[in-house]
Amino acid sequence: MIELSNLSRNYSMADSNVSVLSQLNLSVQSTERVAIVGPSGSGKTTLLLILTGLESPSDGTVQVARQTLTDMSPDQRADLRRKHIGIVFQSFHLIPTLTARENVALPLEIGGQRNSRKQALAMLDKVGLATRASHYPAQLSGGEQQRVAIARALVHEPELIVADEPTGNLDEKTGDRIMQLLFELNRDQGTTLLLVTHDHKLAAHCDRTLQLENGQLHEIDAASGARTQTTS
Numbered sequence: 635m636i637e638l639s640n641l642s643r644n645y646s647m648a649d650s651n652v653s654v655l656s657q658l659n660l661s662v663q664s665t666e667r668v669a670i671v672g673p674s675g676s677g678k679t680t681l682l683l684i685l686t687g688l689e690s691p692s693d694g695t696v697q698v699a700r701q702t703l704t705d706m707s708p709d710q711r712a713d714l715r716r717k718h719i720g721i722v723f724q725s726f727h728l729i730p731t732l733t734a735r736e737n738v739a740l741p742l743e744i745g746g747q748r749n750s751r752k753q754a755l756a757m758l759d760k761v762g763l764a765t766r767a768s769h770y771p772a773q774l775s776g777g778e779q780q781r782v783a784i785a786r787a788l789v790h791e792p793e794l795i796v797a798d799e800p801t802g803n804l805d806e807k808t809g810d811r812i813m814q815l816l817f818e819l820n821r822d823q824g825t826t827l828l829l830v831t832h833d834h835k836l837a838a839h840c841d842r843t844l845q846l847e848n849g850q851l852h853e854i855d856a857a858s859g860a861r862t863q864t865t866s
């Protein structure tokens with residue numbers, strides 16, 4: 635489902651060159667559940683933006699859903715995201731002028747699906763927000779906005795869900811509910827999960843935990859944090 639080879643990403647600043655990802659490799663099979671951990675600033679969000687084609691690497695190749703993103707135009711990458719990937723951003727990227735329900739319905743409407751409003755409401759119900767459907771993002775708490783963003787990422791039943799701290803703003807009970815929802819999709823629909831998280835419980839539910847360190851991924855034991863392999 636995901637194949638990253640020799641991926642590097644540098645940012646050139648006025649007085650320095652920051653190397654965030656350095657010859658990173660990652661291979662994720664279809665239906666696999668992978669957690670990515672690492673300290674703040676280690677490049678986790680950068681990695682997700684590159685593997686969803688929202689940013690380009692400085693070097694290396696990105697393959698997702700059997701297609702090589704690094705050979706595609708921005709429009710082709712957007713099309714691939716629409717069809718195959720559900721993305722939960724760290725900063726939720728909800729559209730402020732649309733209600734919760736309209737935000738969730740948007741990916742379906744762009745895809746030309748009928749019944750989008752009904753499906754959007756059903757998905758909001760799954761994240762516990764049916765009663766907030768007509769609220770605008772500014773009228774929702776941080777955790778509620780996060781759940782709307784999750785509903786929007788899941789509503790078109792993507793093959794791959796990429797989520798940046800999906801439970802980061804949630805209390806334990808609500809976080810558990812979201813976790814259950816993600817793993818249900820994995821079990822029932824074979825959805826591949828790539829989750830950036832500081833939540834040990836969430837990581838422990840995954841098949842593998844990878845730590846991003848010095849621009850590369852290393853497999854670790856989710857419980858102890860000890861390194862189990864040198865490469866991913």
Ligand SMILES: Nc1ncnc2c1ncn2[C@@H]1O[C@H](COP(=O)(O)OP(=O)(O)OP(=O)(O)O)[C@@H](O)[C@H]1O
Pocket residue numbers: 645652654672673674675676677678679680681724
């Ligand atoms: N557009 C940019 N220009 C310059 N530097 C950037 C840019 N985007 C990110 N960086 C730098 O790249 C590094 C990695 O950032 P990134 O957002 O990927 O970290 P992260 O692991 O997601 O951190 P967090 O856990 O805090 O979300 C940071 O040091 C950041 O300052």
Ligand SMILES: [Mg+2]
Pocket residue numbers: 678679680724798
């Ligand atoms: Mg981040």
